[in-house]
């Protein structure tokens with residue numbers, strides 16, 4: 283039973299039904315009707331001959347044969363049209379299922395697992411058409427093939443009216459060709475890891491070539507030729523793998539010919555003998571001759587199975603992937619209906635003994651992190667690249683859950699909150715914030731996307747843009763991408779201002795926790811100082827978490843923590859940490875020194891020469907060269923400038 287349900291036609295039919303019930307019923311009904319018609323014609327011709335021989339009226343038989351013949355000719359083209367339509371609908375339906383599968387889990391781990399990424403590419407193939415034709419084309423082949431195959435079976439039934447054992451022998455022989463040629467009709471190891479890996483490499487090369495984002499570097503690195511070669515080579519490898527798996531095995535082909543030859547000889551000899559002895563009527567011979575030709579269609583199955591396979595494979599892949607993604611992307615849920623994050627935190631956010639390793643593997647980022655973030659104040663987090671600052675933010679907004687330990691808000695584990703309700707409390711500008719190819723309004727208040735125009739939103743957007751210094755960059759309705767009619771493009775720093783406006787608007791709309799991950803990395807010097815003042819002003823009284831490598835930004839926070847090796851190693855105000863003379867001071871002084879030496883300033887042309895020599899003299903900067911203060915261009919300028 284399970285086997286039938288999972289067979290390619292059954293899977294395909296279910297997908298068709300889900301995509302478009304009306305068209306699906308029409309398509310599959312046409313398969314059956316068109317398959318039966320030729321056998322009806324065969325029997326009709328037999329009846330016609332019998333009527334002539336017996337001297338009866340031929341009108342009925344003639345009309346039946348004529349009508350059947352007309353139907354056979356008319357239904358073919360109609361079926362082709364229906365097949366293309368149902369195929370397109372099915373593709374669209376699968377694409378929608380895929381996007382839903384990717385975007386609906388509350389976590390994001392399912393999008394980062396290498397294995398699932400491979401499967402995603404494999405499942406999307408029906409869209410890219412790297413391995414097979416689009417489903418709309420396959421549906422046409424499947425229709426033609428199934429009509430022939432079932433038509434062959436119907437002809438075997440017609441043949442059985444003359445010789446039942448002959449029908450079984452001949453029908454069985456042709457049908458067994460499927461079994462013998464099975465290995466060449468389905469790509470059995472299509473699902474194997476190396477196939478998917480090749481597919482993914484081909485897909486990546488393809489995207490490097492056709493997408494706008496990598497276009498700059500592809501040209502500058504001069505790798506355009508390599509991209510094309512790589513795509514062609516990987517695709518070639520795929521075809522080789524397919525051929526290796528599906529090529530005809532000579533031995534089975536010979537067996538097929540031998541079996542077919544023997545049964546045909548037996549049945550034909552029997553028919554001819556019957557005719558010679560007068561045991562068989564002319565009508566029976568006409569039916570047998572027609573049916574024998576028709577039954578051969580049972581043998582074509584092998585050639586259309588690949589179409590069936592290439593239409594059903596993506597359906598199976600999408601369904602399988604959707605189930606796995608729902609699993610992997612799920613967050614551990616122990617919601618407590620009584621726990622309501624509204625208005626929280628009132629006291630603090632606390633990372634308690636948090637251990638975390640990314641689901642995709644690798645070293646643990648944290649083994650035992652303890653950090654208390656006081657509510658209603660600003661906290662800056664500093665630390666080297668890769669120390670886990672952004673990870674902390676992802677845990678705070680529950681894109682992942684800690685491996686052990688907990689993130690608590692006023693003593694309540696955030697896993698007890700409804701995840702959406704908790705996320706509404708938190709406004710985050712990520713380091714790699716999303717640049718939506720939507721209107722300015724939607725970029726500043728993403729919550730308004732698809733919600734229709736809310737007149738209350740525009741003033742919020744305007745105010746946020748002014749504070750972020752992004753007013754006048756584009757009208758609220760203008761799409762922020764040149765890829766659209768009337769759209770516009772922004773520079774990196776301009777985009778960063780829009781992202782900051784996004785956080786500011788969220789604050790005005792009620793978010794209680796604001797997280798800014800490298801919010802000023804792309805701003806010009808004047809912009810940074812100016813905007814930062816305003817930003818702190820606007821978020822006063824809210825819990826603000828600020829991650830930055832720029833000490834000119836960091837020093838304004840009420841409290842600063844330094845993270846190293848997965849732990850908080852220093853905590854205090856700027857003054858306290860400077861007085862402590864530890865890691866914070868080392869990093870601060872390094873950045874200040876670089877600024878004072880002009881190493882990072884724009885006018886430094888000969889920076890390379892002075893660089894390490896000068897720094898060596900700063901004896902308290904032991905090991906400082908490895909610290910990542912270098913991103914900042916004007917660390918302690920307030921003291922030195």
Ligand SMILES: Nc1ncnc2c1ncn2[C@@H]1O[C@H](COP(=O)(O)OP(=O)(O)OP(=O)(O)O)[C@@H](O)[C@H]1O
Pocket residue numbers: 394640642643644647665666667668669670671672673674713
């Ligand atoms: N999605 C991910 N899957 C697996 N490992 C990751 C992922 N994101 C980050 N990591 C790893 O986790 C560690 C911490 O990364 P994180 O992005 O939190 O660092 P960071 O402190 O924000 O660094 P930066 O200053 O460069 O922004 C790094 O070793 C990184 O390689």
Ligand SMILES: [Mg+2]
Pocket residue numbers: 671672673713799
């Ligand atoms: Mg980061």
